Amino acid sequence: MKDFIEKVYKTLAFYQGEMMGAVRGLRFDAFSVETHDPVFVVGCSRAGTTLVYKTLSESRDLGSLHRETHDFWAQLHPPAERQWASHEIPEELANDQDRRLVDKLFYTTTGKTRFVDKNNQNGLSIPYLRSLYPDAFFIYVKRHPGDNIHSLIEGWRRADTFATWSDRLPAEVAIENGRFRRWCFFLAEGWRDYLTASIEEVCAFQYRKMNQAILAARQTVDPERWCEVRYESILDDPVETFRGIFTHCRIPFDAHLERHCSQVLENPYNAFSTIGKEKWKSTGNRARIEKILPQVWPVAQAMGYRE
Numbered sequence: 001m002k003d004f005i006e007k008v009y010k011t012l013a014f015y016q017g018e019m020m021g022a023v024r025g026l027r028f029d030a031f032s033v034e035t036h037d038p039v040f041v042v043g044c045s046r047a048g049t050t051l052v053y054k055t056l057s058e059s060r061d062l063g064s065l066h067r068e069t070h071d072f073w074a075q076l077h078p079p080a081e082r083q084w085a086s087h088e089i090p091e092e093l094a095n096d097q098d099r100r101l102v103d104k105l106f107y108t109t110t111g112k113t114r115f116v117d118k119n120n121q122n123g124l125s126i127p128y129l130r131s132l133y134p135d136a137f138f139i140y141v142k143r144h145p146g147d148n149i150h151s152l153i154e155g156w157r158r159a160d161t162f163a164t165w166s167d168r169l170p171a172e173v174a175i176e177n178g179r180f181r182r183w184c185f186f187l188a189e190g191w192r193d194y195l196t197a198s199i200e201e202v203c204a205f206q207y208r209k210m211n212q213a214i215l216a217a218r219q220t221v222d223p224e225r226w227c228e229v230r231y232e233s234i235l236d237d238p239v240e241t242f243r244g245i246f247t248h249c250r251i252p253f254d255a256h257l258e259r260h261c262s263q264v265l266e267n268p269y270n271a272f273s274t275i276g277k278e279k280w281k282s283t284g285n286r287a288r289i290e291k292i293l294p295q296v297w298p299v300a301q302a303m304g305y306r307e
Helices: 002-031 049-056 070-076 096-110 126-132 145-156 199-218 231-236 238-248 255-266 286-302
Strands: 039-042 116-118 137-142 226-230
Touching: 039 049, 039 126, 049 116, 049 137, 049 231, 049 238, 049 255, 070 096, 096 126, 126 137, 126 199, 137 199, 145 199, 145 286, 199 286, 226 231, 226 238, 231 238, 238 255
Parallel strands: 039 116, 039 137, 137 226
Antiparallel strands: none
């Protein structure tokens, strides 16, 4: 009986959500509702962006879909239209219709006129997003290259989770003599040069290209609307680190959020193992990572890390 009641409750909640979405859609069309001051979380895959996004999604002042939106953006501007060069959406593609579609998605789903968004490809498209939303806030999540690349390597071993979009790629992926045959996470300009590379070279390429793109875009964003956070700082003091993020983005940091942040590391999101710093040094990936670290240190130094 308990299971039946729970199933009924979930069904009713689903249809109630559908009905509310339809009502908001009518209101959106009738009154030209506009969103404002959105928050975009950007960073390399496996850098801690999900942790930051999920924590921001706890705010009562922000609308959140509570999921990554890469499918939505890819449908809006399919990579195939640009010959699969990368997941970057060029700035010149921004237009009023795009903004209207984004506004409608978040407003009809959440009922909020301010929202937070995150996916592992938006860091390549900051100029486009800034053009859509000149009032946007960007939160750049950074992570030490050793730990970030280690986590990328582990992610590539979970293609059923991180390569669900890549079956349509017009190229044969044969990384490490065919051990990896599905491209994971995101495409950056030049990805075809790594179709038969080692997995550590691929992950170093992704770390380098994503962070280079974000650092270049940083120069075009008002510093008051740009916030940077090291993943390591969250591990050291999650409450104060998140308090700083919320304050910078002009989001109230109430008692509920403070309590959530004090416990957020106890049940980490999408973690492959116990969270910590310099984990890569005690894993089987250490030799691989040591070999390619010189390739990424210039960008890591630009991010503020030191050897």
